[in-house]
Amino acid sequence: MNWLDETMVGFDTETTGVSTERDRIVTAAVITRRGGEVSTRTWLIDPGIPIPEAASAVHGISTSQARAEGVQPPAALEEIATALASALDAGHPVVAFNAQFDLTLLENELARHGLPSLASRLSRGEVRPVIDPLVLDRKMDQYRKGKRKLIDLCTLYSVSVVADDLHAADADVLATLELVHALAAAFPAMRDTPLDSLHDLQADAHHAWAVRFGAWLKSKGTTEDLPEPAWPVARVTAAPSSTTAAPTTAGGETGALF
Template sequence: MRYPAAGLDWTYGRLVGFDLETTSTDPHSARIVTGSVVGYGGGQPTSVRTWLSDVGGSQIPTAASAVHGVTTEAARSAGRPAPAVVEEITATLAGLVEEGHPLAIMSAPYGLTVLDREARWYGITPLGDRVSPVVLDPLVLDRRVRKWAQGPRTLERLCRHYVVPLDEDAHSSEADATAVCELVRRMGRRHALLAKSSPARLHQRQVGWAREQGEDLRAYFARTPGKEAWARDVRLDWPLLPLRREGGR
């Protein structure tokens, strides 16, 4: 592992950003359209690998295409076979985790669950069965250090707050993965609570923080007229959602 220079915290080390553009907001059934893995910081040039999948013959809904700009026709004509894309993304992440690099992932339970379910669908060894990644999720971290901040914590809003460059019209996995790395780094440098912990310690703390945040959200929905039913859909698991009991994806 390449450690930061003496006297510097983890925000000066190498981070790996990971982001997906997909067919759906449901992590159990979404198919990967594009995926990017970005090596960032640590005194080294930024490295980027991006994949375009043929989505395994699935359709990309118009609403999803409107967000990331990839149509079903484009994916099928220019994309690579979905199983190969899933294997290469998983293997790339596993290799970087083995080198000791933390993964920076916005809303980690979504991206990691999509990748996990795709791997299982194609009979590929999932990331979590290969390595134990250390994950830094700006959504969970910001909810901890700015508990009472108002408004949704989208990637765009967080980047504006922490003054991180992001082309809000791009909506590409490469742009988002790069922005998340810088976002996590600036969050760490602004908040001592984050900087003074190692990435491994932060990972463990986020497990508890995410559960507390989910429990608070459940309680809010449960006591809010018209939102009571939403409480049962709030998941407390982080950074990976468990398999559905009925099996499959």
Template sequence: MSAWWLEEWTALDLETTGLDLESDRIVTAALVWARKGVPVEMRTWLADAGQQLVPAEATAVHGVHERHAHRHGRPAGLVAEMVSQALAGSVIDGLPVIVANAPFDLTLHDRELERDRRWSLAEASGQLPLHVLDPLLLDWALDQRREGRRRLVDLCEHYEVQHEGPHRADADAAAAAAVTWRIVGEYPELRQMSLPQVHEAQVGWAVERAEARQRAKRRTDPTAVVDGRWPLVPRQGVAR
């Protein structure tokens, strides 16, 4: 079994106009290539979502103003396609792709491609499987007893990783890679598994986490539903 944790990883992060997977758009995107959690290459994109507004509350999070995005950004669908093409090499080589909160970033990326009918990541990589490592999910699964919040910034503090700027796509991608490297180093059971096995384990852990969150939410809202699909929420009518 190859030592996949010693290979080059690619980390993805998106900043967006909001949190709705089906209607919100990409504002910035970043890919960071890292070895042992240390960045060795970085690419960033600024996206123009056309008629879609960048709400003030979104700008307050990531710092990108609507006028700046319209004036200097590339079409959001084109940015999504360029991200797919840049990621394809890692997928073809069977290397890990790091995405903190993967169901959000990967799903929104997928919907951006669908909106403009552009090449998907699967098409760009010849339908080869995507092997994702999600530090938020790994941390939850391997250390469930720890109390407190588990956002990326919280994980950086817990695993003693320096974060250069929360909600800046390049900084978040770099931090996700570094935190994932620390998690893999701390838990030998991950290194004893193949990369496909770690990916599949996360599929099951995501269901368990969703069930736990749903039980907690239903203490105050009996109708609460938490989606456990990972790493991507399928398009309507399309099987996972």
């Protein structure tokens, strides 16, 4: 028996946009998988700012629905952070597709609402172990051409997804958990690599990719929104504030199936 046969905790968010600094969490899912048993927790949050139409078109949550049915951010964020911290301190990996986005956004949201960071809640003081199928696929098959969104990797590795549930945080988490097993079947060395070593491998792999991709973007004249080399959490920049951030015009989340 190895870590693939033990407990894994999946995490995903749907958001007001694609900025980990400015945008807010609208829905979130934390799914614990123990063998064949699955436990799901989901949240609908009033983000405190308008949800752009482009974002609503992705995840289906409007500003009016979030305000009417969503809980206030501090309560939900505290529950999410507590669930993830409990898993990580128990040695269970948090699994997230493009984990840097969701975990950095969460840390910024916690800071914005004056709550303790996820890292500060952990006995080791850092967010680990994390498993990110996007980073692993880039590392294991780095020269393959084509897109690497969640739906692309699910298709490539024969992971079934339910079309009607695309862009729901819980559906994305379930697909991501299945994708981890599919990747391990394709690259058996994953199965025999201890979690801490696999975490460090991903951190190194993401850093190398971000530096390389950032240099390419700069060569094309791009100087803003360059990839952050730190993984699984990038810089936390949000200052404590409840509702003053301006809404973004870009919608969706980077872990989306499309």
